[in-house]
Amino acid sequence: MTQKEFLNIVMPFKDKVFRLAKRLLISTEEAEDATQEVLMKLWNNKEKIEDYKNVEAFSMTMTKNFCFDKLKSKQSQNLKIVHSNYEDNNTSLQKQVELNDSVHWVSRIIEDLPDQQRMVIQLRDIEEYDLDEIAQMLDMNNTAVRANLSRARKTIREKLTNTHSYGIK
Amino acid sequence: MVLNNIEKLIEKYENGETSLKEEQQLKNYFSQEIVAPHLEIYKPMFAYFLVNQQEQFTKDVPLSTKKVFNYKWISVAAVAVLMLGIYLKSTVNDDLGTIQDPELAFNEVSKSLEMISKSFNKGTSTLGYLEAYDKGASTLEYLNEIEKGTSIIFKKNQ
Numbered sequence: 001m002t003q004k005e006f007l008n009i010v011m012p013f014k015d016k017v018f019r020l021a022k023r024l025l026i027s028t029e030e031a032e033d034a035t036q037e038v039l040m041k042l043w044n045n046k047e048k049i050e051d052y053k054n055v056e057a058f059s060m061t062m063t064k065n066f067c068f069d070k071l072k073s074k075q076s077q078n079l080k081i082v083h084s085n086y087e088d089n090n091t092s093l094q095k096q097v098e099l100n101d102s103v104h105w106v107s108r109i110i111e112d113l114p115d116q117q118r119m120v121i122q123l124r125d126i127e128e129y130d131l132d133e134i135a136q137m138l139d140m141n142n143t144a145v146r147a148n149l150s151r152a153r154k155t156i157r158e159k160l161t162n163t164h165s166y167g168i169k
Numbered sequence: 170m171v172l173n174n175i176e177k178l179i180e181k182y183e184n185g186e187t188s189l190k191e192e193q194q195l196k197n198y199f200s201q202e203i204v205a206p207h208l209e210i211y212k213p214m215f216a217y218f219l220v221n222q223q224e225q226f227t228k229d230v231p232l233s234t235k236k237v238f239n240y241k242w243i244s245v246a247a248v249a250v251l252m253l254g255i256y257l258k259s260t261v262n263d264d265l266g267t268i269q270d271p272e273l274a275f276n277e278v279s280k281s282l283e284m285i286s287k288s289f290n291k292g293t294s295t296l297g298y299l300e301a302y303d304k305g306a307s308t309l310e311y312l313n314e315i316e317k318g319t320s321i322i323f324k325k326n327q
Contacts, residue, residue: 003232018226032228039230102213103220110217125218128189150185157183160210 001046009049010039013056016127017063023122024067026111034070038063060137064119102160109159110152116140117152124149172205179211 017038022031038059042049052058110118116138123134124145135142175198181187182195198204199215268274 006232015225019221019224022224032226035226036228036230040232043230043232103217106213106217125192126221128192130189146185148185150183153183153185156214157210160214 001049006043006046006049009055010042010059013059014039016056017059019126020060020063020119020122021067023110023118024064024115025070030070034063034066038066054133054136057133057137060123061139064138068115102163105160105163106156109156113152113155117148117155120145120148121152121156125153175205175208179208 014035018031018035021034021038022028025031025034041062042055042059049055110121113121119138120134123129123137124131129137131142131145134140135145138145140148175195178187178191178195182192187195195211196215196219199208199212200219204212268277
């Protein structure tokens with residue numbers, strides 16, 4: 001497999017990998033590193049790539065596992081990934097997000113969700129995957145995905161309502 | 170009518186029962202400027218989803234073609250070295266020259282044989298020390314006599 005063929009396979013979903021990594025790791029730099037790592041792993045195993053039924057789903061699962069490993073190792077070192085995106089390449093995007101304060105709240109609320117729910121929200125509402133695909137990626141069953149999704153959506157809505165009506169977090 | 174539909178969809182949405190198509194409808198609805206006041210809450214949520222869809226991974230990935238060292242080449246190199254060795258040996262060591270005159274040849278041979286026998290003798294002369302060892306061993310025979318003595322004693326004890 002040449003580099004070009006590989007890129008043709010990977011290009012369509014590399015942003016999704018990055019966004020999922022960012023959702024889990026929060027820091028942009030960490031997410032970039034994680035994405036790089038995942039893509040490198042895919043590249044190194046490029047001979048096997050044709051055997052995978054769904055490379056994209058496989059990569060997402062890989063990303064999830066990689067990020068969890070990373071979080072675990074950080075925890076055991078008694079370090080926390082600090083959310084410090086000092087310099088952001090996509091300032092326009094950041095600005096766009098912060099333009100609307102409520103939108104910013106949504107990102108804060110999602111950050112506070114449990115990992116499972118965060119991932120499900122990311123994969124469904126942002127990446128728009130099928131429920132079955134998500135179940136496959138996260139190694140859960142369909143009902144569990146649905147339950148997590150529903151819980152996450154309700155939490156977001158409740159917290160947003162709270163912020164709106166009382167101005168509390 | 171439309172609003173009614175949206176409300177229903179929202180309810181389904183919160184239960185996680187909407188299809189992707191229905192969710193797209195919701196996203197379209199909430200990306201409008203004006204939404205029904207009681208649904209205002211959902212607007213930032215969908216706006217956030219839309220914005221986040223656009224985030225991109227900009228870093229380069231160094232796709233180095235990792236060269237796997239091929240051990241086959243070691244054997245090739247070994248064979249090459251071996252062939253070179255054989256070739257050099259066969260060319261260099263082959264011809265030492267021959268002496269044509271028989272008398273001269275005889276002299277040369279006897280000279281070299283003499284040299285061999287001389288150094289051989291030198292080697293054997295140092296072996297003379299072995300005789301001293303034999304002498305030492307013969308004195309040890311007294312030990313046998315002692316043993317005889319002790320065996321008699323033990324027999325008596327029995």
